[in-house]
């Protein structure tokens with residue numbers, strides 16, 4: 080037997096294992112964007128019609144990639160259909176417009192409930208006593224590669240893209256945050272100087288929001304963002320996409336770093 084045959088077969092097998100997924104992905108992205116999906120975008124994503132055409136086309140391409148790579152499951156009797164898949168994918172991919180790199184590389188599964196879902200977990204109270212506590216949630220992001228969403232709230236958020244609240248933008252901002260290895264309000268940035276300006280802008284604004292929350296003052300960003308830096312980044316992302324003018328006017332430093340990070344300016348279409 081030719082001594083080079085076995086190593087040669089191994090190399091061919093490895094090449095195929097690496098090449099086949101890429102080929103399938105390229106084929107999925109190259110496929111035409113179904114007309115029914117365009118209808119879903121037009122009826123469910125409030126801002127879709129206002130996006131400049133290059134961004135619309137880019138969004139469609141990202142949606143095809145997202146739907147090829149991520150697996151959806153329905154919970155509590157919900158049956159996953161194209162409306163659910165495309166409406167979630169479109170909002171998740173809004174965060175990826177104009178940005179290179181993999182599309183949520185750690186994310187594998189999206190679990191969708193019909194409405195708010197209840198989780199029960201041990202939580203410590205102010206005295207340190209740990210009790211099992213049940214809470215109703217609209218969304219949750221896991222670093223292990225899963226996002227959980229309540230469909231009725233997803234749809235409401237997609238059709239109302241101006242109130243500063245959007246559960247998909249929020250949970251997928253957490254996914255971006257966790258790409259750096261820990262969900263701490265600082266996603267992967269281009270370099271050291273970016274981290275410095277990021278930390279300066281976000282820590283100052285985070286402290287301001289904490290004060291607003293403590294004294295129950297009105298604020299542009301939801302007080303939930305005062306919970307911790309990770310929640311602040313997620314809430315700031317919702318505000319950046321849905322209330323960009325108010326953020327640019329009243330929180331210009333924060334708007335600037337988010338604008339640099341997301342590489343888009345939502346003021347162009349809102």
Ligand SMILES: [Zn+2]
Nearest residue numbers: 249253310313
């Ligand atoms: Zn959150």
